Amino acid sequence: MSSNVYVVSFSGVAVTALHDLFEHVVPTGKLTRLLGCRVSQVSDSGDAEAEHIEFKIERVIGSPTSGSGGTTFVPIPVDARQLDSTALTAWEVNNTTQNSGGTRQVLDVVAASVEIGYTYKGESLVFGAGHSLVISMSAPSDSLTLSGVCKFQVANENTAAF
Numbered sequence: 001m002s003s004n005v006y007v008v009s010f011s012g013v014a015v016t017a018l019h020d021l022f023e024h025v026v027p028t029g030k031l032t033r034l035l036g037c038r039v040s041q042v043s044d045s046g047d048a049e050a051e052h053i054e055f056k057i058e059r060v061i062g063s064p065t066s067g068s069g070g071t072t073f074v075p076i077p078v079d080a081r082q083l084d085s086t087a088l089t090a091w092e093v094n095n096t097t098q099n100s101g102g103t104r105q106v107l108d109v110v111a112a113s114v115e116i117g118y119t120y121k122g123e124s125l126v127f128g129a130g131h132s133l134v135i136s137m138s139a140p141s142d143s144l145t146l147s148g149v150c151k152f153q154v155a156n157e158n159t160a161a162f
Contacts, residue, residue: 064102067095
């Protein structure tokens with residue numbers, strides 16, 4: 001089950017504006033299947049700080065322009081036997097300028113309480129070569145200290161076997 005399964009994460013990031021938490025352009029000849037995602041915060045814990053944030057998963061096709069202002073993250077294999085495998089195309093995390101252009105397909109959207117956080121454990125979502133996988137959030141009313149992780153799987157486009 002863990003063959004070609006990877007994680008991408010960030011921890012303790014101050015977020016003050018609308019931005020892309022995770023962004024990935026699927027490499028040529030590959031498919032990416034999003035298995036799950038979780039985002040949580042440690043800075044707001046009282047009723048007076050309660051708010052809801054909109055989280056969105058989108059597939060962007062066509063000619064999107066990558067966001068900027070974030071950090072590059074090289075995926076980590078879940079299976080230790082794959083530690084020596086060739087590194088995959090890097091993901092970007094916490095882009096303060098959002099991905100733009102292309103045709104956007106919303107695959108999941110929810111307003112989640114900042115106290116509870118956001119978890120996606122729904123259907124596995126598949127993204128084709130050249131597609132962008134984007135997980136974004138709306139602007140919080142005040143600064144939040146966020147952490148997040150995405151788990152995904154990679155397949156060869158020719159076999160489509162995950």
